[in-house]
Amino acid sequence: MTKAKTKNWVGFDLGGTKMVAVVYDSSFKVLASVKNKTPMRDGPKAILARIQETLSAALAAAGVEPANVRGIGAGCPGVLDLDKGVILEAPNLGWKKVPLQSLLKEWFASDVVLLNDVDAGTYGEFMFGAGKGARTLLGVFPGTGIGGGCVYEGKLIRGKSGSAMEIGHIPVRENGRLCGCGNRGCLEAEAGRLAISAEVAQATFRGEAPYVAENAGTDLKKIKSGLLAKSIKAGDASVERIVRNAMKLMGRGIGGVVNLLAPDVVVLGGGLVEAMPDLILEEVKQGMKEGGMASMVQPLKIKVAELGDDASVQGAAAWAAAELG
Amino acid sequence: MTKAKTKNWVGFDLGGTKMVAVVYDSSFKVLASVKNKTPMRDGPKAILARIQETLSAALAAAGVEPANVRGIGAGCPGVLDLDKGVILEAPNLGWKKVPLQSLLKEWFASDVVLLNDVDAGTYGEFMFGAGKGARTLLGVFPGTGIGGGCVYEGKLIRGKSGSAMEIGHIPVRENGRLCGCGNRGCLEAEAGRLAISAEVAQATFRGEAPYVAENAGTDLKKIKSGLLAKSIKAGDASVERIVRNAMKLMGRGIGGVVNLLAPDVVVLGGGLVEAMPDLILEEVKQGMKEGGMASMVQPLKIKVAELGDDASVQGAAAWAAAELG
Numbered sequence: 001m002t003k004a005k006t007k008n009w010v011g012f013d014l015g016g017t018k019m020v021a022v023v024y025d026s027s028f029k030v031l032a033s034v035k036n037k038t039p040m041r042d043g044p045k046a047i048l049a050r051i052q053e054t055l056s057a058a059l060a061a062a063g064v065e066p067a068n069v070r071g072i073g074a075g076c077p078g079v080l081d082l083d084k085g086v087i088l089e090a091p092n093l094g095w096k097k098v099p100l101q102s103l104l105k106e107w108f109a110s111d112v113v114l115l116n117d118v119d120a121g122t123y124g125e126f127m128f129g130a131g132k133g134a135r136t137l138l139g140v141f142p143g144t145g146i147g148g149g150c151v152y153e154g155k156l157i158r159g160k161s162g163s164a165m166e167i168g169h170i171p172v173r174e175n176g177r178l179c180g181c182g183n184r185g186c187l188e189a190e191a192g193r194l195a196i197s198a199e200v201a202q203a204t205f206r207g208e209a210p211y212v213a214e215n216a217g218t219d220l221k222k223i224k225s226g227l228l229a230k231s232i233k234a235g236d237a238s239v240e241r242i243v244r245n246a247m248k249l250m251g252r253g254i255g256g257v258v259n260l261l262a263p264d265v266v267v268l269g270g271g272l273v274e275a276m277p278d279l280i281l282e283e284v285k286q287g288m289k290e291g292g293m294a295s296m297v298q299p300l301k302i303k304v305a306e307l308g309d310d311a312s313v314q315g316a317a318a319w320a321a322a323e324l325g
Numbered sequence: 326m327t328k329a330k331t332k333n334w335v336g337f338d339l340g341g342t343k344m345v346a347v348v349y350d351s352s353f354k355v356l357a358s359v360k361n362k363t364p365m366r367d368g369p370k371a372i373l374a375r376i377q378e379t380l381s382a383a384l385a386a387a388g389v390e391p392a393n394v395r396g397i398g399a400g401c402p403g404v405l406d407l408d409k410g411v412i413l414e415a416p417n418l419g420w421k422k423v424p425l426q427s428l429l430k431e432w433f434a435s436d437v438v439l440l441n442d443v444d445a446g447t448y449g450e451f452m453f454g455a456g457k458g459a460r461t462l463l464g465v466f467p468g469t470g471i472g473g474g475c476v477y478e479g480k481l482i483r484g485k486s487g488s489a490m491e492i493g494h495i496p497v498r499e500n501g502r503l504c505g506c507g508n509r510g511c512l513e514a515e516a517g518r519l520a521i522s523a524e525v526a527q528a529t530f531r532g533e534a535p536y537v538a539e540n541a542g543t544d545l546k547k548i549k550s551g552l553l554a555k556s557i558k559a560g561d562a563s564v565e566r567i568v569r570n571a572m573k574l575m576g577r578g579i580g581g582v583v584n585l586l587a588p589d590v591v592v593l594g595g596g597l598v599e600a601m602p603d604l605i606l607e608e609v610k611q612g613m614k615e616g617g618m619a620s621m622v623q624p625l626k627i628k629v630a631e632l633g634d635d636a637s638v639q640g641a642a643a644w645a646a647a648e649l650g
Contacts, residue, residue, distance in 0.1 A: 079620065135485050148585070152482060159587030159621070160460050170581035171616040174498065181618045256495035257585060260473070262484030291496040293506045295404065296484070 008064050010110075011317030012055060012074040013117065016040065016092035020313045021055045023062035026070075028128070028318065032062035044095050051100075052107050059108075071111040072104055073320030075120030075312040083161045085114050113320040116163040117312050119156050121305075122149025123322075124315025125267045129306035134265035139305070140167060140254055141270035142247075145180075146188040150261055156319065168192060172253045187253040191246040193272050197223040199242045200231075208238040229275035240279075247280045251287020258292040258300065269305025277304045333389050335435075336642030337380060337399040338442065341365065341417035345638045346380045348387035348394075353453070353643065357387035369420050376425075377432050384433075396436040397429055398645030400445030400637040408486045410439050438645040441488040442637050444481050446630075447474025448647075449640025450592045454631035459590035464630070465492060465579055466595035467572075470505075471513040475586055481644065493517060497578045512578040516571040518597050522548040524567045525556075533563040554600035565604075572605045576612020583617040583625065594630025602629045 007026035013019065015038060022033045034057045039046045059066060078090025085101020087093075104112040115123075122131070122139030131137035134151065141147040148167030150157045158164050168188030169181050176185025177195065189195055197220050204212045204223075211234035216222035232240045254266065266288075273280050281302065288297050305311060332351035338344065340363060347358045359382045364371045384391060403415025410426020412418075429437040440448075447456070447464030456462035459476065466472040473492030475482045483489050493513030494506050501510025502520065514520055522545050529537045529548075536559035541547035557565045579591065591613075598605050606627065613622050630636060 136489075150585075152477070153480075155478075157477060157586070160589050160624075162587070162620075164461075164585060164587035166584040166587075166618060166621070169584045169618050170495075171577055172496070172499075174577075183615060183618070252496055252499075256581070259491040259494045260475075260489060260582060260585065261482070262487070262489035264485050290508060293491060293494050293508070295487075296491070299485075 007070045008062075008068050009317040009321050010055065010058070010069055010072040011313040011315075011320070012051070012072060013120065013313040013316060014038070014051065014074065014076050014093075015117070016077065019051060019054055020309075021058035022313045022317065023058050023064055024317050028314075031064065032058050034058040034061060038093070040093070044093065044098065047093060047095075048098070048103065055104075055108065066108045066110060069108060069110045071113060071320040071324040072108060073113045073115065073120070073316035073318070074100065074104065075117040075316040076100065076114055077117050079162055080114055080116060081161045082114060082158065085112065087114075088162075111320070111324050113316075113323045115156070115158075115316060115319055116149070118147035119149045119158065119163060119165070120313070120315040120319065121147075121269065121311040122267070122315065123151060123156055123319050124307055124311035124313070125269065125305050126151040126315075127318045128314055129311060130267045130303040131265050134263070136261055136263040136265075138254070138257060138261055138263040138266045140250075140266065140268050141305075142192060142250060142268075142272045143270045144192060144194050146192050146250065147270070148257070150263070152261070154322075167253065167257060170253055170256065172249060187250060191250040191253070193225060194220070196228065196243055196246045199246075200228065200239050203238040203242065209236040211236045212239060225271040225275040228272070232276065232279070243276070244279065244283050247283035248287040251284035252291035253287075254284060255288040255291025255297060258288060258296050262296055264300055266300060266302045267305050268302065269308075269311065273304060274308065332395045333387075333393055334642040334646050335380065335383070335394055335397040336638040336640075336645075337376070337397060338445065338638040338641060339363070339376065339399060339401050339418075340442070341402065344376060344379055345634075346383035347638045347642065348383050348389055349642050353639070356389065357383050359383040359386060363418070365418070369418065369423065372418060372420075373423070373428065380429075380433065391433040391435060394433060394435045396438060396645040396649040397433060398438045398440065398445070398641035398643070399425065399429065400442040400641040401425065401439055402442050404487055405439055405441060406486045407439060407483065410437065412439075413487075436645070436649050438648045440481070440641060440644055441474070441483075443472035444474045444483065444488060444490070445638070445640040445644065446472075446594065446636040447592070447640065448476060448481055448644050449632055449636035449638075450594065450630050451476040451640075452643045453639055454636060455592045455628040456590050459588070461586055461588040461590075463579070463582060463586055463588040463591045465575075465591065465593050466630075467516070467518060467575060467593075467597045468595045469517060469519050471517050471575065472595070473582070475588070477586070480647075492578065492582060495578055495581065497574060512575060516575040516578070518550060519545070521553065521568055521571045524571075525553065525564050528563040528567065534561040536561045537564060550596040550600040553597075557601065557604070568601070569604065569608050572608035573612040576609035577616035578612075579609060580613040580616025580622060583613060583621050587621055589625055591625060591627045592630050593627065594633075594636065598629060599633065
C-alpha cells in the first residue's frame, strides 16, 4: 500500500433531488463518481440508507478501502450545527436533528466534516473554479432562494455553529414581500427565482407572456430557470423586464455586501445564472454600482461560476482536506 | 535593559479634532499617554509635525527609547492603502497620498502598522472591552456617518488594500437620500447622525422641538449627539421620534449584516450611543429583528462599547502586536 493511498478524500453533496459522492486521490484527481436520486418519498431513513449506499459504491468503484480515506466532506442543505455535526433542520429532506457526521464516521471509520452546501460550492469555485486565487471571494447562487458564501484569506466564513452569508435574507425593500424566514423585503423574497416565477405567472395570466403561456402556463412549479431563458429568447418582453428588474435588485443587494467584505472576486452561479449568464451579469453589474461604493465595486472582478453542479462536491472534499490537513 | 523593555507597543489614534499617542508595556499596561489637538487650520504639514511631536512626547513621558519600541499601530481616518501604508485620502485632514507608515518608520526606526480607525476601535473592544472573547464581533459606530468593523476568529476583516465593513454604505432605502458616496439610500444617509440632525433641524424650524430651538437653533453643526439626548430628556417628542426611527432603521441594516456574518457579539459605540444608550439599544434590537433572521439574531449578544475614546488607540497598539508578533 502506497503512502498516497492513505490520503484519499471523499466529497459528498446532498441535494433534495439527487446526491453525489466523488472519491479523489491526494492531489484531487477524480478516482470515481457515483450519483443517485434522493428518495424523497420514502422518508428520512431511506435517504440515509441511500447515502451509505452511494458512498460505498463510489469507494468500490475507485478501488479505495474506507481505511484509506483520510476524510469525508459533506455539503448539506438546511440549518447545521457544525460543532456537533448535526443537520438541525432540512425542510427539503424532511429532516430534523440528523447526526450525519457521526453516522458517516460510524459507517466509514473516517474523519468527517459537514458544511453548508452553498459554502461547499463557494469553496469549490475558490479552489478549482472561477474564484481561484481570490483573497476574498463572494459567491452568490440565485436559485429558488439566493444562497451566498465567502472565502476570506483561504477560509470559509461561518457562524459559531452554523452557516453565515445568508445573502438571500438581507433586507432590500421596506415593507416588501413576506419571506419564508418571517421577515419582509428579504432579497430572495424580492428577487429569487420563486419571486421571479410568481411575477411571471401573473404576467402570463394577464396574457403578457405567450411563450410561457404555451409551454408552462401559470403554475409556479413549471416556471423554472430554463423556461424563463427560453421565453426571453422567444420574445416575451414582460418576462425579460421582470428578470432584469430582479437581477438588478439582486446586484444592489450584492453591492451592499461588497461594501462590507470588499471582495476581489464575485462569482455568480446556480441554475438561473447558467440559463442566462450575459443578461444577469449585465443587470447585476448595474445594480452593484447603485448599491456598492465605487472604490469597492470598480476594482473587483465579477465572474460566472465554472464548475456547475460539481462545485459543491469538489468544495466539500477540499474543505475536508483544509480542515483535517 | 530588561528584555520586556524591547516589547513596548505604541498606539496612535489620528482624528480630525485630536490625536492621541499611548505607550504600553509588553502586557499592555499604559506607561504614558499624550493627547494633542489636530491643527486642522495649519495644513497637512503642520499635522504631520504634530504627530511626530505627540509620539515623541509620549515616549519621553514613558521613559521609553524608540529603540525599545517593538511596533507602532496607527488608527487613521479616510481611505487607506494598507499594502503601501499610505493614507490615500482623508477629507477630514485635507490629506491626499500621505505615506504615514514610512514617515513613522523613519522618525522612530520602528515597525509600523496602519489601520482604519473604526477597525482599530472594533479591535480594541475585542481585545479589552465589550467584545472580549467573541468568535465573530461586529462593531457599529454611528457618528457623523456610520462606521463598522468585524473581528472574525481573532482577525480584522479587511479589504485587499484598504478597509472593508463600510456598513454606513449598505443600501437600506430604494430611491433614498443622496449619500456622500454618490449612491442613494445608504444607511448613513438615512440614519447617520447628520441625517438625524438634518431632520431635527427641519422639525425645529417648524417649531416642533422647543429645546433644540432654544439651545442650538436650526444649524446642523450645532445639533450634536449630546444636544439630541438633552432635547429628548427635555421632552422634545419629535426629536425622540426622529432618533428612534433612525436607530430602528439602523438596526434593520445591522440585521442584514448579522445574516451575513453571524456574529456572536454586536458592539455599538460612538458619541450617539454614549449619549443615549438605552433608547438606541431598544430601537436597534427591534430593527434587528425585522432585518435579521431569528436564528441569527436570537443567540447573539448586543452590547454598548466599554472603552469610549480609548478603543481606537488601544486597538491600534494591540493590532500592531498581533500583526508584528
